[in-house]
Amino acid sequence: MLSVNVRLFGTLSRTFEDYHHSCGLDIAIASRGDIHDLLVHLDLIGESIGMVFMDDKQVNNTTKLNDNARIKIFQPIFGG
Amino acid sequence: MNIVRVDMNARKITREIFEPAFTGMGGRGLTSFFINREVPPGCDPLGPDNKLVFAPGFFSGSTLVNTSRFSIGAKSPMTRGIKESNVGGTVAADMARTGISAIIVEGRPNNGQSFILKVDQKGDVTLHDADQYWGKRTYDLVASIKEFYGNKISITCIGPAGEQQLSAASIQATDRDGRPCRAAGRGGLGAVMGSKGLKALIIEKSATNAEPIQDLEGFKASAKIFAKAVMDDEFSAEILPELGSAVLVEPINAAGAFPTRNAREGQFEDADKISGEALAQIIKSRGGKPNHKGCSGCIINCSNEYVDEKGEFITSSLEYETIWSMGGMIGNNDLDSIARLDRLCDDIGLDTMSTGVAVAVAMDAGYKEFGDAKAAIEMVEDVARGTAFGKILGHGPEMVGKHFNHDRVPVVKGQSIAAYDPRAIQGMAVTYSTSPMGADHTAGWVVDSNLEAFGGTLDPFSAQGQVENSRNTQIHMAMVDTVGICDFAQTGFGAPDGLENVCKMIAAKSGKPFCEADWKSTGKMIIQTELEFNKNAGFTKEQDRLPRMFYEEPLPPHNKVVVIQDDDMDSTFAF
Numbered sequence A: 001m002l003s004v005n006v007r008l009f010g011t012l013s014r015t016f017e018d019y020h021h022s023c024g025l026d027i028a029i030a031s032r033g034d035i036h037d038l039l040v041h042l043d044l045i046g047e048s049i050g051m052v053f054m055d056d057k058q059v060n061n062t063t064k065l066n067d068n069a070r071i072k073i074f075q076p077i078f079g080g
Numbered sequence B: 001m002n003i004v005r006v007d008m009n010a011r012k013i014t015r016e017i018f019e020p021a022f023t024g025m026g027g028r029g030l031t032s033f034f035i036n037r038e039v040p041p042g043c044d045p046l047g048p049d050n051k052l053v054f055a056p057g058f059f060s061g062s063t064l065v066n067t068s069r070f071s072i073g074a075k076s077p078m079t080r081g082i083k084e085s086n087v088g089g090t091v092a093a094d095m096a097r098t099g100i101s102a103i104i105v106e107g108r109p110n111n112g113q114s115f116i117l118k119v120d121q122k123g124d125v126t127l128h129d130a131d132q133y134w135g136k137r138t139y140d141l142v143a144s145i146k147e148f149y150g151n152k153i154s155i156t157c158i159g160p161a162g163e164q165q166l167s168a169a170s171i172q173a174t175d176r177d178g179r180p181c182r183a184a185g186r187g188g189l190g191a192v193m194g195s196k197g198l199k200a201l202i203i204e205k206s207a208t209n210a211e212p213i214q215d216l217e218g219f220k221a222s223a224k225i226f227a228k229a230v231m232d233d234e235f236s237a238e239i240l241p242e243l244g245s246a247v248l249v250e251p252i253n254a255a256g257a258f259p260t261r262n263a264r265e266g267q268f269e270d271a272d273k274i275s276g277e278a279l280a281q282i283i284k285s286r287g288g289k290p291n292h293k294g295c296s297g298c299i300i301n302c303s304n305e306y307v308d309e310k311g312e313f314i315t316s317s318l319e320y321e322t323i324w325s326m327g328g329m330i331g332n333n334d335l336d337s338i339a340r341l342d343r344l345c346d347d348i349g350l351d352t353m354s355t356g357v358a359v360a361v362a363m364d365a366g367y368k369e370f371g372d373a374k375a376a377i378e379m380v381e382d383v384a385r386g387t388a389f390g391k392i393l394g395h396g397p398e399m400v401g402k403h404f405n406h407d408r409v410p411v412v413k414g415q416s417i418a419a420y421d422p423r424a425i426q427g428m429a430v431t432y433s434t435s436p437m438g439a440d441h442t443a444g445w446v447v448d449s450n451l452e453a454f455g456g457t458l459d460p461f462s463a464q465g466q467v468e469n470s471r472n473t474q475i476h477m478a479m480v481d482t483v484g485i486c487d488f489a490q491t492g493f494g495a496p497d498g499l500e501n502v503c504k505m506i507a508a509k510s511g512k513p514f515c516e517a518d519w520k521s522t523g524k525m526i527i528q529t530e531l532e533f534n535k536n537a538g539f540t541k542e543q544d545r546l547p548r549m550f551y552e553e554p555l556p557p558h559n560k561v562v563v564i565q566d567d568d569m570d571s572t573f574a575f
């Protein structure tokens, strides 16, 4: 198993009752898992996801997870 | 519909019939047209020949949601070119309902007198002596004005910075709760208002003379489609109401594009302490309002009310750009002090962006330490006190740079950049450089199209496609600012045939055909008008450049510089 810490941004955390933004979520996931597996694990597949960062590097769905990685998941943004 | 002309010298108010050529025009289209036609380009921005034009958006006051943008135009004392800055709140809808499309304020009282300009429910316009209000900060001013004129008014006003005619002075407008917390911040238009001795513009609410909509049913049908698209979009329907524009802090920081400590870095290590998520949590825990309707007819409610530990109101609305300018840009990780600085700027009548960047330049020059929020508050208070340093700061970053002989000054045409570093988002380099308005993020926000994860197709570190994308966005935004749609409600364009739907509303309101091609050609014409003014004011290509720091200093963490070549930059508006 791999352990990762996940922080959810925007309104992504609303379905996680005990979520505290300063701590994030500690997740255990099968070894060799990738970002897509993590999104499935978190039941975030139906959500619109913008950027995902692993240890401050932008990654994509097929990027393999590192043990003890810090993951940040953002929603799409718009501004002006 | 008519135009009101106010001669501040002769104290004379006249009315003109709306010229047919202006049909379908409002907001920025009108202000830029009048400034280019009537203001001598070489004039002193604070002299009698400059004019200040107020114009609600073309859709303001109608049933279309989120159309409360109020455009204010003049020759800018900051950029020395043409300027339009727009503000939300209630004034646009209230003025549109009086049947007045624009107020042109010209001349200057020659005896130093000050005035309030009042538009009543019938659309009658009068000038009132305002000497008793001169010197007041905006919150106190608004309370005093309401005591005399009653509560059922929108107030657009200046504070001490505008009275002192400082180049970073804003024009403040009241929100739905009657607080002067919405700002037409950019370009120093508060100084132009101050130079005309105009302390406030008051519009009575509930007028019923709005321009009739020629095809009311057609307009309503399209307005419904637009509103549905705004509410169907996750960002405008769910994310903004919950976290406000501050939701941008973390993703822009993660992208390495959050200018930090006077743009020495692209990431602020304490971004999580000033993020939208942290902001919402603090406001909720103190009993404030993380979600608040700031402007008439808004269905998004991106605004908030920040309160102190005792639950006392400090400011509304604490937004992304201010959190950046008074936070990361000056190395400050404390939301309470950011909120106090925001309130202070609203109260003194100062642009939070130009002021924060001016503080950052002073800190970068060694005047104070980065992160010293107390020093920042003192520096801004100096502006209200009218001290020598306060005047330097109140004139914005360029003046601060000159004072300290410091060349790391992130401005274009004298106006500071916003919260997106152009080295990490090259598209913003084009917008900052080429906009006739100076470095203005709203003139052509191309952040999403530069970030693949947000649906963008452009490489944020490459020049490829950036010029064309910025050009098209700037043309589009000239029209958005003309019809008066809030930037955040642009998700309404996401309806099926969204642009066509908006064009149908222009046609339905004006009674004249208007199609997508007209949208583009009119947007282009507005920009051409603005460029013409700037050219006649003496602007050359040399003004369409970022400062050297952006070409020479690689920005961590990506360690990139701006790569757009001058020739490419110059092709942006080679119409």
Ligand code: SF4
Residues within 6 Å of the ligand: B066, B067, B068, B088, B089, B292, B293, B294, B295, B298, B299, B300, B301, B302, B303, B486, B487, B488, B489
């Ligand atoms: S979304 Fe925000 S800025 Fe836009 S109209 Fe609503 S409150 Fe005003």
